[in-house]
Amino acid sequence: MPPKAKKEILVLGAGPAGLMAAIAAARHGAKVTVLERMPEPALKLRASGGERCNVTNTLASEAFMEKLGRQGRFAEPALRVMGAPYLREFLGKLGVPTHAPNGFQVYPVSEKSSDVLNALLAEVQRLKVKLLTGMQVVELIRDGERVCGVKLSKGHIEANAVIIATGSCGYPALGGNDSGYALARSVGHTLVPVAPSLVPVVTRERWPAELAGVSVADVRVWMDVPGQSKEGMRGGLLFTHHGISGPAVLNLSGAVARLLTKQFAVQLRLDLLPEETVLQTLEKLNGWRSKAGKKSVAKLLVAEGLPQALGRQLLTLAGAEPEVIAAELSAEARDHLANLIHHLPLTARDTEGFKRAMVVRGGIALRDIISETLESEKLWGLYFAGEVVDIDGPCGGFNLQWAFASGWLAGLAAAGALPK
Ligand SMILES: Cc1cc2nc3c(=O)[nH]c(=O)nc-3n(C[C@H](O)[C@H](O)[C@H](O)COP(=O)(O)OP(=O)(O)OC[C@H]3O[C@@H](n4cnc5c(N)ncnc54)[C@H](O)[C@@H]3O)c2cc1C
Numbered sequence: 090m091p092p093k094a095k096k097e098i099l100v101l102g103a104g105p106a107g108l109m110a111a112i113a114a115a116r117h118g119a120k121v122t123v124l125e126r127m128p129e130p131a132l133k134l135r136a137s138g139g140e141r142c143n144v145t146n147t148l149a150s151e152a153f154m155e156k157l158g159r160q161g162r163f164a165e166p167a168l169r170v171m172g173a174p175y176l177r178e179f180l181g182k183l184g185v186p187t188h189a190p191n192g193f194q195v196y197p198v199s200e201k202s203s204d205v206l207n208a209l210l211a212e213v214q215r216l217k218v219k220l221l222t223g224m225q226v227v228e229l230i231r232d233g234e235r236v237c238g239v240k241l242s243k244g245h246i247e248a249n250a251v252i253i254a255t256g257s258c259g260y261p262a263l264g265g266n267d268s269g270y271a272l273a274r275s276v277g278h279t280l281v282p283v284a285p286s287l288v289p290v291v292t293r294e295r296w297p298a299e300l301a302g303v304s305v306a307d308v309r310v311w312m313d314v315p316g317q318s319k320e321g322m323r324g325g326l327l328f329t330h331h332g333i334s335g336p337a338v339l340n341l342s343g344a345v346a347r348l349l350t351k352q353f354a355v356q357l358r359l360d361l362l363p364e365e366t367v368l369q370t371l372e373k374l375n376g377w378r379s380k381a382g383k384k385s386v387a388k389l390l391v392a393e394g395l396p397q398a399l400g401r402q403l404l405t406l407a408g409a410e411p412e413v414i415a416a417e418l419s420a421e422a423r424d425h426l427a428n429l430i431h432h433l434p435l436t437a438r439d440t441e442g443f444k445r446a447m448v449v450r451g452g453i454a455l456r457d458i459i460s461e462t463l464e465s466e467k468l469w470g471l472y473f474a475g476e477v478v479d480i481d482g483p484c485g486g487f488n489l490q491w492a493f494a495s496g497w498l499a500g501l502a503a504a505g506a507l508p509k
Contacts, residue, residue: 095120099248103130106475106496107254108209113500115216124224132263142202145173145490167494183208236470250503252472257449269477277467279454281479285446286343292332293436300328309360340483343450359433371427382416452479462502474499
């Protein structure tokens with residue numbers, strides 16, 4: 090009997106999802122070619138986590154899926170084949186041990202994204218996967234109900250299976266574009282409207298720009314809008330030249346961006362000292378009058394975790410002099426200041442858009458994709474992996490974990506390596 094022909098698989102996109110899909114399929118005997126439109130692979134992976142690469146986190150699968158929101162359960166089969174512990178073991182075997190310095194976010198021990206990328210590229214090379222850069226796929230070729238190849242700007246390539254791992258349209262400078270959406274739509278998939286997420290927020294107020302670079306370690310930010318959760322997001326805050334950013338704001342930004350498609354502005358509120366109440370803060374301000382009357386209030390606020398420049402700004406907003414000493418802060422201003430510290434109003438008039446969106450909310454609708462294999466229900470032999478589909482997570486390694494896990498599952502499924 091002649092030897093069984095190798096399955097030929099094309100992976101579109103050499104990001105974390107595409108590289109992982111290629112490795113999974115090649116390890117199971119498939120002949121794999123990865124087509125990447127940029128001159129270099131995985132620019133987002135390289136830039137991730139400020140080049141420290143927050144690959145995953147320590148949450149168990151159930152809690153992880155909850156953080157992915159309404160679509161979280163779709164990720165279950167992918168997390169079953171490559172959950173965080175398996176991903177860490179996989180990277181460790183490729184020579185990239187990982188650690189979780191804060192007990193939650195997982196990074197390579199070297200804290201270098203290039204180590205993760207180089208390990209994946211070395212494995213791709215070891216497995217004789219062909220990685221072709223500067224290749225723009227323009228069309229899927231079908232044979233009846235099955236995909237059988239792709240058209241490039243010049244020529245075409247035949248295949249038994251095609252994996253779309255082209256990522257989202259966020260951060261175009263790092264490869265983001267909407268060609269994956271167009272390819273999927275051309276064979277009948279639906280696109281859930283996309284919105285920027287994990288993106289800085291532009292405020293109507295101009296004073297945050299004067300504090301650009303100032304940060305607060307722990308705040309709570311929420312949308313003060315009927316029907317929206319008042320719980321909001323908790324984490325760091327960073328003032329920018331256009332408004333606000335930092336993990337708490339980034340994690341809320343997808344919902345803000347969605348609302349901004351329907352209304353001109355979104356009212357935000359910030360609690361700058363979420364561990365105490367307005368009353369407790371007011372008591373503290375009152376107490377300072379006798380205990381530290383000669384000290385500047387802005388300086389006293391530093392010990393509470395609020396940088397001096399922010400304290401000065403809050404005092405101005407409260408109608409007091411920025412340099413006022415505790416003994417001279419009027420009862421009215423103390424009241425106002427305590428309220429501002431816990432309900433600081435800011436108006437989001439925009440986000441910094443897809444150009445600065447670390448991820449994108451929306452994407453290829455999940456309803457036409459089989460979660461157990463990530464195969465298309467519209468065209469057999471077509472698979473999806475990574476951010477191109479309608480799944481996104483908050484800051485903290487959720488998006489890379491999804492890219493790696495979904496790539497792994499799609500690669501195994503396309504190679505026919507999943508148990509029946
Ligand atoms: C600055 C930044 C920092 C981030 N930091 C983190 C972090 O620390 N932790 C985390 O979990 N997430 C982080 N993310 C998000 C994470 O990087 C992405 O969610 C992840 O890279 C998505 O992986 P992917 O493989 O699906 O898509 P991508 O990484 O976008 O890769 C898709 C690839 O496909 C290529 N491509 C697109 N269209 C075509 C086509 N038609 N033909 C061929 N190739 C094509 C693109 O050029 C790209 O190389 C960050 C994102 C950014 C922008």
